[in-house]
Amino acid sequence: MAKRIDISGLNAYYGSFLAIEDISMTVEPRSVTAFIGPSGCGKSTFLRTLNRMHEVTPGGRVEGKVMLDDEDLYGAGVDPVSVRREIGMVFQRPNPFPTMSVYDNVAAGLRLNGKYKKSELDDVVEKSLRGANLWNEVKDRLNKPGSGLSGGQQQRLCIARAIAVQPKVLLMDEPCSALDPISTLAIEDLIGELKEQFTIVIVTHNMQQAARVSDRTAFFNLAAVGQPGRLIEIDDTERIFSNPSVQATEDYISGRFG
Amino acid sequence: MSHATITPKSASSLHGARLPRWFPWAAAAASVALGFGISALAGLHSDIQWALIAAVLFLIGSYAVASAVEGKRQAKDRTATSLVWVAFLLAVIPLASLIWETVKQGVKVLDGYFLTHSMGVVADAEPGGGIYHALLGTLEQVGIAALISVPLGILTAIYLVEYGRGRLAQAVTFFVDVMTGIPSIVAGLFILSLWIIMLDMGYSGFAGSLALSILMIPIVVRSTEEMLKLVPNELREASLALGIPKWRTILKVVLPTSVGGIVNGVMLAIARITGETAPVLLLVWGTATINANPFDGPQASLPMYIYLQYNNGSEPAYDRAWAAALTLIAFIMVLNLAARGIARWKAPKTGR
Ligand SMILES: Nc1ncnc2c1ncn2[C@@H]1O[C@H](COP(=O)(O)OP(=O)(O)OP(=O)(O)O)[C@@H](O)[C@H]1O
Ligand SMILES: [Mg+2]
Numbered sequence: 001m002a003k004r005i006d007i008s009g010l011n012a013y014y015g016s017f018l019a020i021e022d023i024s025m026t027v028e029p030r031s032v033t034a035f036i037g038p039s040g041c042g043k044s045t046f047l048r049t050l051n052r053m054h055e056v057t058p059g060g061r062v063e064g065k066v067m068l069d070d071e072d073l074y075g076a077g078v079d080p081v082s083v084r085r086e087i088g089m090v091f092q093r094p095n096p097f098p099t100m101s102v103y104d105n106v107a108a109g110l111r112l113n114g115k116y117k118k119s120e121l122d123d124v125v126e127k128s129l130r131g132a133n134l135w136n137e138v139k140d141r142l143n144k145p146g147s148g149l150s151g152g153q154q155q156r157l158c159i160a161r162a163i164a165v166q167p168k169v170l171l172m173d174e175p176c177s178a179l180d181p182i183s184t185l186a187i188e189d190l191i192g193e194l195k196e197q198f199t200i201v202i203v204t205h206n207m208q209q210a211a212r213v214s215d216r217t218a219f220f221n222l223a224a225v226g227q228p229g230r231l232i233e234i235d236d237t238e239r240i241f242s243n244p245s246v247q248a249t250e251d252y253i254s255g256r257f258g
Numbered sequence: 259m260s261h262a263t264i265t266p267k268s269a270s271s272l273h274g275a276r277l278p279r280w281f282p283w284a285a286a287a288a289s290v291a292l293g294f295g296i297s298a299l300a301g302l303h304s305d306i307q308w309a310l311i312a313a314v315l316f317l318i319g320s321y322a323v324a325s326a327v328e329g330k331r332q333a334k335d336r337t338a339t340s341l342v343w344v345a346f347l348l349a350v351i352p353l354a355s356l357i358w359e360t361v362k363q364g365v366k367v368l369d370g371y372f373l374t375h376s377m378g379v380v381a382d383a384e385p386g387g388g389i390y391h392a393l394l395g396t397l398e399q400v401g402i403a404a405l406i407s408v409p410l411g412i413l414t415a416i417y418l419v420e421y422g423r424g425r426l427a428q429a430v431t432f433f434v435d436v437m438t439g440i441p442s443i444v445a446g447l448f449i450l451s452l453w454i455i456m457l458d459m460g461y462s463g464f465a466g467s468l469a470l471s472i473l474m475i476p477i478v479v480r481s482t483e484e485m486l487k488l489v490p491n492e493l494r495e496a497s498l499a500l501g502i503p504k505w506r507t508i509l510k511v512v513l514p515t516s517v518g519g520i521v522n523g524v525m526l527a528i529a530r531i532t533g534e535t536a537p538v539l540l541l542v543w544g545t546a547t548i549n550a551n552p553f554d555g556p557q558a559s560l561p562m563y564i565y566l567q568y569n570n571g572s573e574p575a576y577d578r579a580w581a582a583a584l585t586l587i588a589f590i591m592v593l594n595l596a597a598r599g600i601a602r603w604k605a606p607k608t609g610r
Contacts, residue, residue: 053495056495081502082501084500084501086501088500091495091496091499093492095490097493097497098493098515099515108500108510112497112502112506112510113502158496161500165501
């Protein structure tokens with residue numbers, strides 16, 4: 001049940017500061033799209049406009065269109081809460097709910113959205129934890145606090161929490177930047193499996209990671225500090241990494257940047 | 259031939275001469291002894307004088323010895339440490355002696371009888387009687403004040419932290435700040451003119467509760483606000499990103515994360531208003547008999563009881579005033595301990 005996202009003419013502001021300007025691209029369903037680009041070019045900002053989290057920031061404002069299949073997320077009468085149920089998000093730093101157990105963390109999205117039977121919840125929790133490759137490590141401590149897990153486990157717990165509500169799209173903002181190589185590998189494998197079901201967008205600073213996990217790669221850049229970030233190009237990952245059409249992209253991925 | 263490691267003959271630069279660990283204690287003991295000696299010789303009688311002399315001697319002496327033995331930097335370090343200790347002692351001594359004095363004087367008549375009987379027909383100058391009526395009044399007045407202030411205060415804080423933007427939030431913050439500074443007697447006068455004079459409602463425990471609420475609300479708002487601000491934004495975003503509505507996010511994620519601190523703040527606010535005397539004097543009026551109905555007729559309260567008994571001036575009344583004071587302090591201490599317990603119990607769990 002993955003969905004396509006069509007973005008056109010998107011601007012995002014923080015107060016009066018234009019952070020990203022005029023972005024248009026298509027995110028294909030059942031694939032992994034990677035966002036790369038220098039720090040501060042607006043990758044996180046752009047990612048957060050895709051599930052209407054940008055407006056949670058004070059002063060956050062968006063112009064333009066984001067079509068999820070054939071619905072405009074910024075259309076009149078669209079409820080941001082239902083948008084976020086369709087489009088899940090995993091953050092850079094693992095952020096399990098500190099007052100909740102492992103089980104409750106995974107069940108949180110469902111439980112806080114309506115009534116579910118205990119047996120249904122049990123199933124969803126197990127399925128999501130298995131989906132996040134975490135089940136074997138936590139099955140004996142489901143009732144222990146989620147914040148007692150290691151950083152990598154916590155991040156996979158957050159992924160389990162995000163996929164438990166069965167979103168159509170999963171947005172990940174540098175999900176591995178706080179993790180060791182082994183956890184990173186576990187999450188990369190996981191992304192490979194998850195793309196069978198979800199549309200995945202991942203922000204990463206790690207070129208190898210983008211090359212390993214993504215099908216398509218988008219390169220963002222900004223002309224100068226204080227200028228808005230822009231999409232430079234988006235293409236199949238192989239082409240971006242072997243033969244990009246813009247010189248700046250090649251400079252960036254080969255490390256000849258700035 | 260093996261390369262022998264060359265060890266410098268001179269003392270390593272990482273090791274300087276150090277004073278032994280007992281040095282501060284020895285210095286303190288010596289300066290106390292000297293302080294005693296000097297004040298005895300000079301014929302000074304006050305405890306404060308020898309203590310101050312000892313404190314000054316201690317500071318100067320340990321600086322002098324340390325700079326001679328250890329060097330300037332360590333001496334400064336020691337002086338800073340000693341200053342902190344002296345300041346700590348200066349703060350604790352009055353507190354400890356206050357508690358000591360209250361306990362010493364208070365236990366004379368404090369017993370089960372004292373706690374379970376009112377003054378009734380006992381004249382203030384006679385022994386006997388108790389504080390049951392005052393205890394009951396205080397519990398009811400403070401309880402009602404808490405029932406009014408806690409929801410109002412917590413909801414206001416939630417508004418300010420989670421929703422408040424722009425003019426209205428600024429106005430609310432400003433008024434809370436102003437309310438924090440209201441002297442308790444002014445709060446009492448305000449309710450007196452509004453409730454008793456304008457609305458013609460008569461003296462009652464409830465009128466006292468209203469005035470106490472005015473004092474309690476800003477404390478609850480402030481402390482709850484601080485606790486809510488401590489909840490990391492990431493948790494709110496994690497919850498919102500799951501498609502959980504904002505109000506549920508606040509109810510299920512933000513409040514549970516901060517509940518320990520909020521309860522702690524509420525308890526401290528209660529402890530703070532329990533000892534308020536002025537508004538109670540103005541509005542509750544006081545009585546020697548048991549009035550269990552806070553909405554009708556004068557009640558008693560502990561702070562007022564202490565004041566009235568002390569004013570009476572007879573020996574038995576003095577004893578009762580001290581015993582009531584001890585009860586009040588014990589009550590507030592229990593509240594504080596409970597607050598700490600709850601804060602620890604509800605703190606977000608991090609262990610395995
Ligand atoms: N809350 C905010 N308020 C104001 N400006 C912000 C805020 N968050 C980000 N910005 C600005 O928006 C621009 C884009 O930031 P963003 O976080 O999207 O960059 P990024 O590409 O994700 O960088 P990084 O790779 O370092 O995470 C930056 O200039 C940043 O200073
Ligand atoms: Mg970022």
